Amino acid sequence: MDLGIKGKVALITGGSRGLGRQSALALAHEGVDVAICGRTERSLSSTVTEIKKLGVNSLGIIADVTESADIGSLHSEVCESLGAVDILVNNAGGSLSREDIEGTSLEDYKKTFDLNLFGGFELMKLVIPQMKENNWGRIINIASIYGREYGGNISYMSAKAALIAATKHSAISLAKDGILVNSIAPGSIEVPEGSWERFQNENSPDVVEGFISDNLPMGRFGWPEPLGDLVAFLASNRSGLITGSCIVIDGGQSISMI
Ligand SMILES: NC(=O)c1ccc[n+]([C@@H]2O[C@H](COP(=O)([O-])OP(=O)(O)OC[C@H]3O[C@@H](n4cnc5c(N)ncnc54)[C@H](OP(=O)(O)O)[C@@H]3O)[C@@H](O)[C@H]2O)c1
Incomplete structure (x- = not known):
């Protein structure tokens, strides 16, 4: 199946390792130029090398999605080097504690939102104007099955649920602009050096x-490979009627029926 996205530009936060890296490779296989960010140089540069071997342009940028200043410079660096972002994958995220409400400080709760939600929110706001002008864009937010149903710790579950809600709201407001916004809810996926x-x-x-x-x-x-393939499909021209969805990819792990 030709996904029809050769030559597009993607930005994947946390694209140096794990599910972000897999998504980057899947998009590069489709001829997409891919920028990735992360906090550490070593894994960024090895993934950029892998991506370039697939014959596309790539750029690795050191940026922490919990820092607003990094978000702005990340976006402008990608636009200057590769062009405007057509495909945004908000992937950087994770769990910072294992606690319930009594064991969680407000500070840790907020930090989990910084990591899983606020950086992605800021990036969405930065890429939307150009996507609107092009009447084409794809935003894919990596959530979790624990954003859809009970599980994990209170901070992670709350932040991922909010990410799914922000996805749905944005999808509806941008539906007439050729911009598709979806989230993905993975179950427990094993990646090298991952949780x-x-x-x-x-x-x-x-x-x-x-x-x-x-x-x-x-x-x-x-x-991770099926998740990378799902990201590539949602980013493609073949997914035209899918927006506002939260797609579960969990091998049957979730208990919820919807
Ligand atoms: N794997 C799973 O089972 C699973 C299940 C459900 C949902 N998810 C979600 O899927 C996403 C990816 O998970 P993963 O398992 O692939 O994680 P991972 O293996 O820990 O990889 C995380 C990636 O994000 C980068 N990163 C971490 N913190 C960052 C920050 N503050 N700013 C910028 N980059 C940052 C990491 O690079 P640096 O460390 O160098 O910054 C790395 O490239 C997350 O949102 C996670 O919540 C994963």
Whole structure:
């Protein structure tokens, strides 16, 4: 299937490792020029090298999505070097604690929103004007099954739920402008140096087996390639009628029916 996005420009936050890296490679396979950001140089430069081997332009920028100043300079650097952003993937995110309301400080709660929501919100506001002018744009926000149903800790669940809500609201307000806005809700996907790899290293085989048998119907953790393919499809010209959706990719892990 030709996805019809060769020559477009994508920006993927947290694109140096994990699901962001996989999304970057999937878009590069489709001929998209890809900018990625992260906080550390080493993984950024090795992923940029991988992307360039696929024959597209790429740029790695050190930027922390929790810093407003970084967001502005990230956006202008991408526009200057690769051109206006056609495809934005707000992927940087994660969990900062494991607590319920009683164990969570307001400060940690806010920090989780900074990481999972506010940086992405600012980037959406920066890319929308040019997308509107082009009457074409794709925004994909990486949420979690725990933004749709109970699970994880209070801060992460709240921030991802808010990200899904912001996605839905933006999708409806931008639907007439050729801009599709969707979120993706992954289940537990194992990536190198990621949280599920750490979970397996830090717990006994019994605990890991127990988690898998209680939570993962496929009997294994998820793997990143299907998520990269989903990002590429949602970013493409073939997804024209999909906007405002939250697409679950979890091997049957979530309990919710909708
Ligand atoms: N993997 C899963 O099972 C799973 C499940 C549900 C949802 N998700 C969501 O999917 C997204 C990616 O998860 P992942 O498992 O691929 O994570 P990961 O392996 O920890 O990778 C995170 C990426 O984001 C970058 N990053 C982290 N903090 C950042 C910041 N403040 N500013 C800029 N970049 C930052 C990291 O690079 P640096 O460390 O160098 O900054 C790295 O490139 C997250 O939003 C996560 O909540 C993941």
